[in-house]
Amino acid sequence: MPWKETTTMEQKIEFICEWRTGKYTITELCKNFEISRPTAYKLINRFEKQGFEGLKEQSRTPKEHPNATKENIVDGILKLKKKHPRWGAKKINKLLFNDFTENEIPSVVTVHNILKRHGLVCPQKRLRRVKPVYPIFDPKVCNEVWSADYKGKFLMGNKVYCHPLTIADSKSRFLFTAKGHYKETLKYAKAEFTKVFRKYGIPKQLHTDNGSPFGSVRAIQRFTQLSYWFIELGxxxxxxxxxxxxxxxxxxxxxxxxxxxxxKPSAYDLKAQQRRLNHFVKEYNHIRPHEALGMETPASMHNFSSRPFPEKIPNFDYNSNLKILKVTQNGAIRWKSYYWVYLTAALKGKYVGIEDLGNGIWKVFYRDVFLGFFNETQLRNKEKSIRLETNLV
Incomplete structure (x- = not known):
């Protein structure tokens, strides 16, 4: 029976973690995970060679293609490029007709790709896509990345919903808090994060999903008002x-x-429910052994962060080569007196830095975090605003 499609990577990681404990035979693991022995040995072999990266789905593209360009033609292309280093693929493709038949000569695109593969193409200067910052999935030390989320709401005995906010260290699995709230709001979340930061310090990254108040798929870089507060804290x-x-x-x-x-079952009201949540946090951190930690407890593995929580948001000085503009109450910046570039209402009252990339393209930052681009040549109508784009090619 194959891996379940919806949780393939998670099951692979769980399989490797179970295998590394040494408590189970391959036969037992295969039966438990409903996979074949060849599949199990293949995963173990990939993990030993590449770590958890080796568990990802790999390309099934054949290493050799029957229509690959012949070696003698590749050599001919490279010799022509060496003789004419300033010539491009079109001219070199034309010269190939002097030495090879029409059926043997590859297309201009193939010639270009061959030259590029051998490092003989000088790319034209253009705006490159800005790579997003990804979570650290396998942290090496405590406080490198924390995880936070609102666990799915559930009804209490008084028929009122409880929304537990949980914050944990991804390396040690130490659970800082499980705080029950009536609603998933910025005010409640920020208050609990402040309490945790004051006690344990702050992490390098904070990994969340895209739900409110953490993120929004419709916002710039998915940042919300809570995200910008995290950025201000570093x-x-x-x-x-x-x-x-x-x-x-x-x-x-x-x-x-x-x-x-x-x-299962829940308590009658939020006060009683919070006592249960507090008991779970204490047991989870200090009593319950964790298999991924070698049967140690999270509390025995966790260290406090060396980065203290700043009670006052520190000032930020932008580089002198940036234009500094204030985000207005409507979430936009005023450009050249009468044009508008819309950013986000979450930044109203804040200052952003604008970097000139040439050809009318400007790059926008909040503090040291990239937000997006805008093209001032699109500013045609004084009555309309334009929005940031996260990528320009």
Whole structure:
């Protein structure tokens, strides 16, 4: 029976973790995960050679293609390029007709790709796509990345919903808090994060999903008002891909334990429910052995962050080569007196830095975090505004 499609990567990681404990035979693991022995040995071999990266789906493209360009033609292309270093693929393709038949000569695109593969193409200067910052999926030390989420709401005995906010360290699995809220709001979340930051310090990254108040798929870089507060504290907000909760699998696994311990059944009201959540946090951190930690407890593995929580947001000085503009109450910046470039209402009252890239293209930052581009040549109508684009090619 094949891997379940919806949780393939999560099951592979769980299989490797079970195998590394040494408590189970390959036969037992194959039976438990419903896979064949060849599949199991293939995963183990990939993990030993490449680590967890080797568990990802690999390309099935054949290493050799029957229509590949012949070696003698490739050599001819390289010799012509060496003789005429300033000539491009079109001219070299034309010269090939002097030495080869029409059926043997590859297309201009193929000639270009051959030259590029051998490092003989000088790329034209153009704007490159800005790579997003991805979560650190396999942190090496504590406080490198924390995970946070609102565990799915559930009804309490008084027929009111409880929304537990959970924050944990991804390396040690130490659970900082499980705080029950009536609603998933910025005010409640920020208050609990502040409490945790004051006690334990701040991480390098904070990994969340795309739900409110953490992120929004419709916002610039998915940043919300809470995200910009993290940035001001020196924390990089990072997100799972939409509809991919398995990318934060450690946190989701903890949520299953929390649900079983605190929501089946739930308490009568929020005060009683919070006592259950507090008991779960204490047991999870200090008593319950964790297999991924070698049967140690999260509390025995966790260290406090060396980065203290700043009670006052530190000032930020932009580089002198940037234009500094204030985001107005409508979430836009005024450009050349009467044009508007819309950013986000979450930044109103804040200052952003604008970098000139030439040809009318400008790059926008909030503090040291990239937000997007805009093209001032698109500013034709004084009555309309344009929006940032995260990529320009």
């Amino acid at each position: 924390i990089i907000p990072v997100f799972s891909d939409p509809a991919h909760p398995e990318q934060n699998g450690r946190h989701e696994r903890m949520h299953r334990d929390l649900k079983a311990a605190c929501a």
